Amino acid sequence: MTQDLFGEQPPEQTVEHLMDGAVVLRQFALAEAEPLLEAIGTVTSEAPFRHMKTPGGHAMSAAMSCCGQLGWVTDSRGYRYQSEDPESGRPWPDMPEAFRELARSAAETAGFDGFDPDACLINRYQPGAKMGLHQDKDEDDFSQPIVSVSLGLPIVFQFGGLKRSERPIRVPLGHGDVVVWGGPARMRYHGVLTLKAGEHPLTGGYRYNLTFRRAR
């Protein structure tokens, strides 16, 4: 490729291989970031962000909402998917078409054709929030991948093994990056380190994450 003499480089989409079945699609969602954030605003005007409680009684540090046919919830009864928002008793907001399209094309780019998510969890991290190492295992169908979109402030993603004891690798994630894992990587432990304070032009002091899954 020739150098841009004016120093203006277009944002570069690259595919970074993490492990068998897991990739980071750098800046894959960058061009769609503004409509995606707008859609997060619409969803969360109907199903507001809340700090759900773990079965052990601790509030999750990330604020969460959901859209799609099923939403992931946690409370004293455990972790599960359900079709209604427990706060309102109403169905979760529909999954915006732009979400579904992005999830499908990211999965395809990662080699998983035909991804059809029925659940989208929206995580909002404020400085100090984190998510400890865990497996996504409340779904019925592990043949479908996970698509995880980062927007706003950067964070360090941890990607580990199939056992909790395996030491995770650290992957810095920025605005517009998308991680996809499935197949042999589907049950790998993962999480994010504590969000550091910062200011992003589109999201202010927050990081948003969209996690797409096929729950049923």
Ligand SMILES: O=C(O)CCC(=O)C(=O)O
């Ligand atoms: O925020 C992230 O990047 C990870 C979120 C996640 O793993 C989850 O919601 O299950």
Ligand SMILES: [Fe+2]
């Ligand atoms: Fe997860």
